[in-house]
Amino acid sequence: MALDIRTITDAEVPDWLRACNTGFLLDPVISEEEVELRRPGLNLDRTQGAFDDGRCVGCFRSFAQELTAVGGAPVPATAVTNVSIVPTHRRRGLLTEMMGRDLRAAKERGDAVATLLAAEYPIYGRYGFGPATWTTRWTVDIARAGLNAGYARPGDAPLVSGKGRAARIADPGGRVDLVDAAEMLVEGPALHDRLRAERHGMVSRSERVWRLETGDLRYPSTKWTEPFHALYRGPDGTVEGLLTYTIDQHWAAKMPENTARVRSLLATTPAAESALWYFLFSVDWVVRVDTWYRAPDDVLPLLLGDPRAAVPQAQADWVWIRPLDVPHLMRARTYPVEGSLVLDLRDTAGLAGGRFALEAGPDGASCVPTSRDADLSMDIGELGTLWLGDESPTRLVSLGRVEEHRSGAAARADALLRAGRRPWCPDSF
């Protein structure tokens, strides 16, 4: 019997969740309680299943998201997630079919871009996605970090003098308070929204995700450890930062050797960011901090007297981007200098390709279809890689992934597209 690919019905949710878990090597038996808790998180219009003789063998879904462009503007995105084919039905084109349907629907809705986090690097380039943000995860050995053991007291300098080029972040007189999950659930979303209005690469976070993050919503299959939450408030009481962490308890030979595992550290000001890190490093019995996934240009190592005490544990791609509406994307972002470019974009799926003239500058940009000769040409996924400013067109030319048709065009694109800070998406989705 031919495989039946379509959006699922409410009655098919349990079978769909079973198939999804099976592909992800998770428990294939899902309790009724778990099904009922997960069901409201699925938008059935955008939840596809592949069925073999009535049994679900493949899963794919998307949801509405906003992605922050360079400069802070949100663009409408379709976020792809829960892509999972059971092992008996792989390499038969199920993902390809479901991805094609979802991208075409997103294009019709007017989404400017599709986003996803790739389980494995080689999967999504073929569908026009390019890696657009990267992430680094460090472990900090606190004893080696060059910190003053007494710095947790107000007014104490956090850094041991003479240790490297210390950060000089003025303390405006804010405070760090431990708070409970209920307070985090109130303050966290507003802070996250303020941060994503200025940090390119961030995505919107739903109320449901906040409930999951704070333990207000828990799935029976997922082990929950209640974390510690802290907020940084500036001198006027405004929440400028949040920190959520758990502790791995470990004592050896009567000495504490605990590891603090950061689940989230978000800050809208340098003072909040440094205060929250220094607070965590000052917690007695904690000898090590696992930072979780940060921006690759995170300031964390440079907040230490000895930046080598922050040892990278992972360095990898994070958000992948698939452009769907090139003029929308190019107009939405900001540009540090004046310049123009003609981009010729190949898109075998026929969704977003063409030749576009970009006229850009600090006061705004226009991007329209053109028949002028191209300065640069590339596959659509390469624009996904370039759009958030985290890759150099010159570097892609040297790799043969972008073709330069006019001398100096790649250098012009470098100047136009790069941004002062690297993009960062602290969310998993």
Ligand SMILES: CC(=O)SCCNC(=O)CCNC(=O)[C@H](O)C(C)(C)COP(=O)(O)OP(=O)(O)OC[C@H]1O[C@@H](n2cnc3c(N)ncnc32)[C@H](O)[C@@H]1OP(=O)(O)O
């Ligand atoms: C956004 C997310 O949800 S990421 C999570 C992705 N899911 C997983 O990794 C779970 C385990 N893996 C799976 O479920 C499946 O193998 C999937 C979803 C990765 C691929 O699904 P399939 O239906 O097998 O893919 P499909 O048959 O459409 O393959 C299309 C092409 O991608 C290639 N491909 C598929 N998976 C992989 C992979 N893991 N690595 C390299 N190439 C791959 C196929 O070889 C095929 O290549 P071709 O067009 O040159 O022949």
